[in-house]
Amino acid sequence: MVERRPLFSLFCHIILILGILSIAFPVWVALVATTHENTAFATGTPLWFGDLGFSVFSDLLSNQSTFNNSQLPITQMLFNSMVMALCITVGKLTISIMSAYAVVFFRFPGRMFAFWIIFFTLMLPVEVRIIPTFEVITNLNMLNSFSGLTIPLIASATATFLFRQFFLTVPKELFEAARIDGAGPIRFFIDILLPLSRTNIAALFVITFIYGWNQYLWPLLITTDVQYYTIVMGIKQMLGVVDGLIEWNKIMATTIIAMLPPVIVVIAMQKAFVKGLVDSEK
């Protein structure tokens, strides 16, 4: 603050609180809706809690209530989402840190070529190559499998760049000291580089976990078996009731359940999240 203007500060706080409230409004309405019977919405959606409490949540999570058109219990979908998000995250971080290590600390023929190939993937998000990628997955017999859901998504130019950028800043002296002490490439990587990369790994973990958890188009393409539905896909299925009543209270409960894991990760690891976001775009 440059000068003292109590009134202006108060105004700032008011604007920000209004901003927070309007951004949180949809979640508030959703949360309120979960405490009402589905019939309550016919006379106008309430804005204050009803008398069901958290029973809709507990029914859904204990698999006591299912949707009229969903064969898979919520807990199973949550499990699928978790497996998918974690496999993508671990896979992406592992292969990126390995290739960044190879590019920075070794010299081998085709090094720059390999680097440019990886760079090229930046220009090819799933959205622009939907059908051909689907055909490749079909040819490889990877439809309806966790490997099909995760492996094609773990190649990452962004993560490789980030690790490369960081490895280039590791002082030469550290490398030489390790060499003199007799550390080979594997030992140097595990004992020195990995511990140094902790903050970068945390930052990428947050970003990649959100990316993996929120995938929708990809699982939509390659899973036809309900067994592999993720929670995000489940919501779409629940919204798509053609005839019959849309069970808004249960859908909103599922929606809140589906957004909680990534939101918790972002809020709990806020510092890493901001670092990851800023680093991965530059």
Next chain:
Amino acid sequence: MSSQAVFKNKWLPVALISPQLLITAVFFLWPAGQAIFQSFQLEDPFGLNHEFVGLENFIHLYNDSNYLNSLFTTLKFSISVAFLAMISALILSAFAEHIVRGSMFYRTFLIWPYAVAPLVAGSLWLFLFDPTIGVVAELLQWFGVNWNPTLNSAHAMWMVIITSTWKQISYNFLFFLAALQSVPKSLHEAAAIDGSGPVKRFITISFPLISPTSFFLLVINFVYAFFDTFGIIHAMTQGGPGRSTSTLVYKVYNDGFIGLNLGSSAAQSVILMIMVALLTVFQFKYIEKKVAY
């Protein structure tokens, strides 16, 4: 680079980099090549016959009013989302920057929508915009708007724009806040001594100084609106009513996966690849002229 100390091994680096290269080749380069190949082919839906047709698929797209409409829809949608998301984030970050105590608290409560999946965001807002039971719909009807996004294409467009904006504000907010905080305090102090108030200082000092960030965010917001909003559209409008909210990515999915028009879908994919390539180059140009945060 030459000063970089390196290990002598020859095969270890190849082993380390090969998983990444293998996945890239199988799931990125092969399909991309396939798309380029298919875009010059005409194939029947069963994949039994195909013949080389040159640029016919592209010419067909160029003459297809549906495709041009979809391009126009995408532009309208992206410009609106970028504009609204950047303006609201800029306002919020300008006020947050003034606050000494508690700005972290506000940041925490403003950044979480970034973590919400597009489809989940679509589901949340669909409940608010539902013409019979939605809270926002009710409010609009009270104002005399005959709100019905299932029939009115302008309403449907607004619905997806607002939902997409809601999700993107947090991202823009973080970047604007970082940029505003890096504006030198001394400039503000000098201007304050000369008698200009916070609003004037924002317009004449901060805003011009953060223009590289604004430009960068403009590109990012366009990329977001083009490619990351499939879930929102699929949940809320399925591209309808008519084709009024069918963006280019939605159309690729719809033509190729539902309509099974492979040649046309491949040609559309190729056009999208060119767009992403241009946007990426743009983004990297920005990085080269790197500005201090």
